[in-house]
Amino acid sequence: MAKRIDLKDLNVFYGAFKAVEDVTMTVEPRSVTAFIGPSGCGKSTLLRTLNRMHEVIPGGRIEGSVHLDDDDIYAANVDPVAVRRTVGMVFQRPNPFPTMSIADNVAAGLRLNGLKNKKVLAEKVEASLRSANLWNEVKDRLSKPGAGLSGGQQQRLCIARAIAVEPQVLLMDEPCSALDPISTLAIEDLVTELKSTYTILIVTHNMQQAARVSDRTAFFNLAATGKAGRLIEMDDTQKMFSNPTQRTTEDYVSGRFG
Amino acid sequence: MPSITGVSAVDELPGPEGHGPLQGDRASTGQLGDRLFSGTARGAGLLVIALVSMIAVFLLSQALPALAKDKVSFLTSTQWDVDGTPLQFGIANMLWVTVLSSAIAMLIAVPFGVGVALFITQYAPAWLSRPAATLVDLLAAVPSIVYGLWGLQVFGPHMAGVQADLERLFGWFPLFKDAGVGAASTILTVAVVLSIMVLPIVTALSREVFAQTPSSHTDAALALGATRWEMIRTAVLPFGKQGVISASMLGLGRALGETVAVMIILSALADGTSWSWSMFNGGETFASKIANNAAEFDSPQKAGAFMAAGLVLFLLTFVVNVIARIVIERQKAFTE
Ligand SMILES: Nc1ncnc2c1ncn2[C@@H]1O[C@H](COP(=O)(O)OP(=O)(O)O)[C@@H](O)[C@H]1O
Ligand SMILES: [Mg+2]
Numbered sequence: 001m002a003k004r005i006d007l008k009d010l011n012v013f014y015g016a017f018k019a020v021e022d023v024t025m026t027v028e029p030r031s032v033t034a035f036i037g038p039s040g041c042g043k044s045t046l047l048r049t050l051n052r053m054h055e056v057i058p059g060g061r062i063e064g065s066v067h068l069d070d071d072d073i074y075a076a077n078v079d080p081v082a083v084r085r086t087v088g089m090v091f092q093r094p095n096p097f098p099t100m101s102i103a104d105n106v107a108a109g110l111r112l113n114g115l116k117n118k119k120v121l122a123e124k125v126e127a128s129l130r131s132a133n134l135w136n137e138v139k140d141r142l143s144k145p146g147a148g149l150s151g152g153q154q155q156r157l158c159i160a161r162a163i164a165v166e167p168q169v170l171l172m173d174e175p176c177s178a179l180d181p182i183s184t185l186a187i188e189d190l191v192t193e194l195k196s197t198y199t200i201l202i203v204t205h206n207m208q209q210a211a212r213v214s215d216r217t218a219f220f221n222l223a224a225t226g227k228a229g230r231l232i233e234m235d236d237t238q239k240m241f242s243n244p245t246q247r248t249t250e251d252y253v254s255g256r257f258g
Numbered sequence: 259m260p261s262i263t264g265v266s267a268v269d270e271l272p273g274p275e276g277h278g279p280l281q282g283d284r285a286s287t288g289q290l291g292d293r294l295f296s297g298t299a300r301g302a303g304l305l306v307i308a309l310v311s312m313i314a315v316f317l318l319s320q321a322l323p324a325l326a327k328d329k330v331s332f333l334t335s336t337q338w339d340v341d342g343t344p345l346q347f348g349i350a351n352m353l354w355v356t357v358l359s360s361a362i363a364m365l366i367a368v369p370f371g372v373g374v375a376l377f378i379t380q381y382a383p384a385w386l387s388r389p390a391a392t393l394v395d396l397l398a399a400v401p402s403i404v405y406g407l408w409g410l411q412v413f414g415p416h417m418a419g420v421q422a423d424l425e426r427l428f429g430w431f432p433l434f435k436d437a438g439v440g441a442a443s444t445i446l447t448v449a450v451v452l453s454i455m456v457l458p459i460v461t462a463l464s465r466e467v468f469a470q471t472p473s474s475h476t477d478a479a480l481a482l483g484a485t486r487w488e489m490i491r492t493a494v495l496p497f498g499k500q501g502v503i504s505a506s507m508l509g510l511g512r513a514l515g516e517t518v519a520v521m522i523i524l525s526a527l528a529d530g531t532s533w534s535w536s537m538f539n540g541g542e543t544f545a546s547k548i549a550n551n552a553a554e555f556d557s558p559q560k561a562g563a564f565m566a567a568g569l570v571l572f573l574l575t576f577v578v579n580v581i582a583r584i585v586i587e588r589q590k591a592f593t594e
Contacts, residue, residue, distance in 0.1 A: 056480055058384065085483030095474040099496040108492060109482040158478075165482065 002029035002199045003086075003168040005050065006067040011228075012045050015059035019045045021228035023064075025218060032195050034210035034237065035203045037220035037252070042229030043203045044092075046220075047171050050201065051087035052080040068168065085113065087169040088162035088198075093178050094154035096146035096161070103142040105157055109165035124164055132160035133190050152183020159190065163198070170194065172202040176209065188213050207253055211241050219249045317569040324562025332566065336533055338547075340554075340563040347563045349570055351527075355445055355541035356571070359520070360513040362449035362537065363456060367513075368506050370453070371460030378461075379468040380490055391465060398458035406522030409451035414442025414523065421446065421538055437539035443525035446537045451519055456509035463508065467501030468494055500586045507582035511575050517545040526550065544571035 005027040012020035020042035027033050035043040048054040049062050052073065066073050073083045096105045106125045107115075115121060125142070129135040134156040138149070146157050155175055162170060172191070176184040184206075191200060191213045204210050210217055218234040233246045244250050251257055327345045330337055335348020374394060378387045418441035428434040441447065475493040484492060525540035542550065548564050555561040 051481060053477065053481055056477070081483050081485050084481055089477075089481040091474065091477060091481075093474055095478045097475065097478065097492060097496070099499075108479075112482055112484050112488055112492075161478075161482070 002197065003068045004029050005169065005199060005201075006065075008065045008067075010046070010049065010062060010064035010066065012042065012049055012054060012062050013060070014045075014057065018228040020049075021230050023231045025231060025234055027199060027201065027216070029199045030195060030197070031216060032191060032200045032202060032214045033216045033218060034214035035201065035218050035220065036205070036207070036210050037229065037232075038222070038257070039205075040225065040229070041220040041222045043220055044173050045229075047089075047173055047201060047203055050169065050171055051089055052083045053089065055080065085109075085165060086167055087171060088165065088167035090155070090158050090162055090170070090172045090175045092174045094151055094158050096149075096154050096157050098145065098147045100146060101143045102138050102146045102149070102157060105146045106160045106164050108161060113165060128160040128164040129157075131163055131194070132156045133186060133193075134160055150183070152179050152186060155179060155183065155187060156190065159187075159194075163194065168199065170198045170200045172200065174203050174205060177205065184209070207241070207255070211237060217241070219244075219246075219252060221248055221252070314569075314572065317565055317572060320558075320562050321566035321569050322562075324559050325566050327559065328563075338529075338563075340560045345559060345563065347566075349544070349567055351533075351541055352544050352547050352567060353570065354535070355524070355539075356514060356543040356545075356574070358537060359445050359449045359452060359524075359543060360510060362446065363452035363513045364506060364510055366450065366453035367456045367460050367509055368502070371457050371505070371509075372464050372502055374457070374461045375464035375468055376490060376494070378465055380486065380494065391462075394458050394461045396458075397454065398462075402455070402516065402518040403522070405451055405455055406519035409447060409519060409523045410442055413451065414440075414447045417441040417444070417447045417450070425538070432535040433537055435534065435536045435538070437534045437536045439525055439538060439540040441538075443523055443540055444538045445524065445541065448520050448523050449537070451523060452513045452516055455516065455519065456512050459509040459512060460502075460505045463505030464498060464502050467498040471497045500589055503582055503585055503589075507579055510578055514543075514571065514575055514578070515545055516543075517549045521546040521549050544568065544574075 007023050007025050010020065010023040011018055023046060035047065037043055045054065050066060050073075054060045054062065062074065068086065072078070073087075096102075097108060100108065103122075103125050106128050107121050110121060110124055115124075126135060126139075129138060134153060137153060138157075141148075146154060149157060155178075159170075159175075176187050179187065188209060191202065194200060195215075202210075202213065214237045216234060217237045217240040219232045219240065220229050221232045222229040233240070233244060233249045235244070240249060241253050244253065324340075324345065324347075325332060328347055329344040330346045330348050332348055333353075334350050335346070336350045337346045337348055338351075339346045374390075378391050378394075382390055421441045421444065424434050425436050429436065437444075471494045475497055476489055479489040479493040520543050524542065524546060526542050526546075527540050544567050548568055551564060555564065
C-alpha cells in the first residue's frame with residue numbers, strides 16, 4: 001500500500017518568491033525520512049507540496065514534478081482532493097476539530113469519503129485509535145470533545161484521524177515541537193510502528209529525534225535569508241550523523257549552527 | 259473564552275485561591291493606566307445597565323395606569339379603542355404582524371447573508387471580495403424611508419405573481435390564505451424588504467467571523483481530502499456559528515423595531531376587520547402602530563396604551579437577545 005515518492009527538479013514559489021530550489025530526491029516506501037535544516041529553509045513548504053496543500057496558499061505554485069509510484073500528482077487531470085486522500089498530514093500544532101467529539105474527529109475523513117455505516121465507522125475509529133496508541137486512554141470518553149485532551153493526546157488523535165482513511169504516505173511537520181518529552185517519546189514510538197504500513201516523512205528540529213526514528217535523513221540549507229532553500233545532502237541517517245559528505249551537514253548535525 | 263485555538267486548559271482553570279483565572283482588575287498591576295482603563299470600562303458598563311433599566315422603568319410607569327383601566331385582555335384582544343371610555347386595547351394583532359414579518363425576514367436574510375459572507379470570504383477571488391463586501395455594506399447606508407418607498411412603489415407590485423402562486427399552491431393553509439390586501443402592501447412584502455435591510459448586518463458580522471477561521475482548522479479539513487464546501491462545513495461554519503447567531507439576533511432586533519419602511523408599505527386595517535393568520539394580510543407592527551398614532555399622545559391614558567405596546571416590543575427584543583446568549587453559552591460549553 002505504501003508508495004514511493006519521486007521529486008524531480010522541484011522549485012516551489014510563493015508568488016514571485018522562490019522558497020525551495022531544485023530538489024530531486026527519492027523516498028522509498030515503508031521508510032521514515034527526516035527533513036532537517038535551519039528555520040526558513042523550506043522544509044514545511046516542500047512537505048506541503050507533496051499533498052498539494054501548498055497551492056491552498058494564494059500565489060503558491062511549483063515547477064518540476066512529484067510522482068507517487070508512477071503517478072504524477074500534479075498532472076492536469078489529477079484532483080488535489082484525491083491526492084490529499086492518499087497523502088495524509090499531521091501538523092505542528094495539534095488541530096483536532098474543536099466542535100467535534102473524539103470519535104467524530106477520527107471519523108471525519110471517513111465521512112468525507114462517504115462512509116455512513118455506523119458499525120463500520122465505529123470499528124475503523126477503534127482500529128485507528130489503537131494504531132495511534134490512544135485507544136486505552138480515550139475509550140471511555142469517545143463522545144467528549146477532542147479539545148479536552150492533553151497536547152500529546154491531541155496530537156495522537158490527529159494521527160489517528162490521518163491514518164483512519166488509510167493513506168499511502170504520512171507527512172508530519174514537526175509533530176512533537178509543541179509537546180513535552182514523554183508525549184514526544186510516545187509519538188516517536190508510534191512513528192516506528194507506523195513505518196511498516198506507511199511511507200513517512202517527518203520534519204524535525206530535534207537531531208536526536210531524527211537519529212532515533214528515521215532511516216534516511218535529508219538536510220536542507222539556504223545560502224542567505226531571502227534566498228531559496230536547497231537540498232544539501234540526503235543519505236542513510238546513520239551516515240548523515242556520523243560521516244556526512246558535506247561540511248555544512250556535519251556542522252549542522254553537530255550543532256555548530258542552526 | 260471559546261477555546262477555538264485549542265488553547266491550553268490551564269487558562270480556564272481557577273487559580274490556587276479558588277478565584278477565576280487572571281482577569282479584570284485582579285490581573286492589574288495597579289498601574290495608573292490599568293486602573294484608569296478598568297475604571298472607565300466598568301463605568302461604561304454600569305451606565306449601559308442604568309440606561310436600560312431607566313427605559314424599562316419609564317415605559318412601565320407610563321403604561322401601568324392605562325393597563326389598570328384596560329377592559330379587555332391586553333395580550334389576546336384585537337381591539338384598539340383608546341379614545342373613549344371604557345378603555346379597550348389589546349396587542350394580539352400587532353404582536354402577530356411584528357413576529358410574522360420579522361420571522362419571514364430572518365428566514366430569508368440569514369441563509370442569504372451567510373451565503374454571501376461565505377462567497378466573499380471563501381470563494382470570491384481577492385479582486386472581487388472587497389468590492390462585493392463594500393456593496394453589501396452600502397445596503398446599510400440606504401435610509402429606511404427609501405426602502406419604504408421603493409418597497410411600495412417598485413418592488414411591491416412584483417409580489418403579485420408570487421402571491422398568486424403561493425395562494426394557488428398553499429391557499430388551504432391559513433398562513434397563505436388570501437386576505438384581500440393589495441400585493442404591494444402585505445406582511446410578506448414588508449418581510450422581504452426587511453430582509454434586505456438586515457442583510458448587511460448579518461453579512462458583515464458573519465464575514466468577520468468566517469474570515470477569522472484559524473488556518474489550522476481549514477488546513478486540517480483540506481489535508482483530509484475535503485472539497486471546498488466540505489471544508490466550509492467541517493471548519494468554517496462550526497467556527498463561525500456563534501457569530502452567525504449573534505449577527506442574526508442583531509438583525510432580528512433591527513427587523514422587530516423597524517418603523518418607517520413598515521409604516522409606508524403595510525396597509526393598516528380598518529377597525530373590526532376579522533382576524534387572519536395570513537402573510538398576505540395588512541396590519542400594523544408595534545413600531546408602525548405607535549408611529550402612525552404619534553399625534554394622539556394627548557392624554558396620559560392614550561399615551562399609556564401606546565407605551566404598553568412599546569413595552570411589549572422592548573420585552574420581545576430583550577427575550578430574543580437572552581435566548582441568543584443562552585444558545586451561545588451552550589455552544590461554548592461544548593467547545594471548551
Ligand atoms: N505563506 C507564505 N507566504 C509567503 N512566504 C512564505 C509563506 N510561508 C513560508 N514562506 C517563506 O518560505 C520560506 C520557507 O519557509 P518554511 O517552509 O516555513 O521553512 P521551514 O519549515 O524550513 O522553517 C521562508 O522564507 C518563509 O518566509
Ligand atoms: Mg516549518
